[in-house]
Amino acid sequence: MAALPEPFVWREPHFSDLPAVAELEALVFPDPWPQALFASEVGQPERFQRLVFAPNGELAAYLFACWQVDELHILKVATHPRYQGMGLATALLNAAQEEAERRRGIGLTLEVRVSNQRAINLYRYLGYRIIGRRPRYYQNGEDALVMYRQVRPTIFQKLGLR
Numbered sequence: 001m002a003a004l005p006e007p008f009v010w011r012e013p014h015f016s017d018l019p020a021v022a023e024l025e026a027l028v029f030p031d032p033w034p035q036a037l038f039a040s041e042v043g044q045p046e047r048f049q050r051l052v053f054a055p056n057g058e059l060a061a062y063l064f065a066c067w068q069v070d071e072l073h074i075l076k077v078a079t080h081p082r083y084q085g086m087g088l089a090t091a092l093l094n095a096a097q098e099e100a101e102r103r104r105g106i107g108l109t110l111e112v113r114v115s116n117q118r119a120i121n122l123y124r125y126l127g128y129r130i131i132g133r134r135p136r137y138y139q140n141g142e143d144a145l146v147m148y149r150q151v152r153p154t155i156f157q158k159l160g161l162r
């Protein structure tokens with residue numbers, strides 16, 4: 001099972017967590033999701049969601065993902081600046097990968113700003129590769145890179161067709 005660094009703990013989100021999620025979101029993203037958008041995700045089927053808490057109860061990191069057919073799409077991953085560089089995003093992304101494997105998904109996808117070198121490095125380290133680019137994807141006109149991590153061969157690969 002994906003390991004979470006000591007002394008953090010994790011669990012699925014509840015609606016009562018969402019003010020803290022929205023606060024952290026606004027702290028780390030230039031174009032944050034409003035709380036209502038997170039509320040529309042919590043409790044829905046075909047989702048994978050996890051919150052990480054510090055020992056003092058502070059929200060340290062989170063990941064929200066949704067299934068798109070046989071791919072798990074990472075909608076959001078973020079770590080509070082106080083807890084960055086401690087392996088929390090790595091643990092969350094590894095947990096998402098395990099979920100994709102457990103549900104017999106084909107792979108994981110995500111979008112990342114072309115300027116977000118730290119996140120791109122992390123995704124590369126975890127085995128994601130760049131498979132596309134969405135021009136002017138973000139509000140400020142910045143492009144997104146589409147990154148993909150395969151978790152099992154497609155039927156085409158099994159048949160040697162790709």
Ligand SMILES: CC(C)(COP(=O)(O)OP(=O)(O)OC[C@H]1O[C@@H](n2cnc3c(N)ncnc32)[C@H](O)[C@@H]1OP(=O)(O)O)[C@@H](O)C(=O)NCCC(=O)NCCS
Nearest residue numbers: 028077078079084085086087088089090111112119121122
């Ligand atoms: C990007 C982000 C989620 C990373 O979270 P984190 O919890 O700090 O990530 P981790 O500690 O697991 O790993 C990140 C760092 O470790 C590196 N990394 C992790 N494991 C590594 C390893 N074994 N070997 C080499 N590098 C490694 C990453 O490249 C990165 O490097 P740095 O700390 O030297 O800059 C965080 O910086 C963040 O919340 N940023 C703002 C929101 C954001 O950009 N989210 C992603 C949007 S797509």
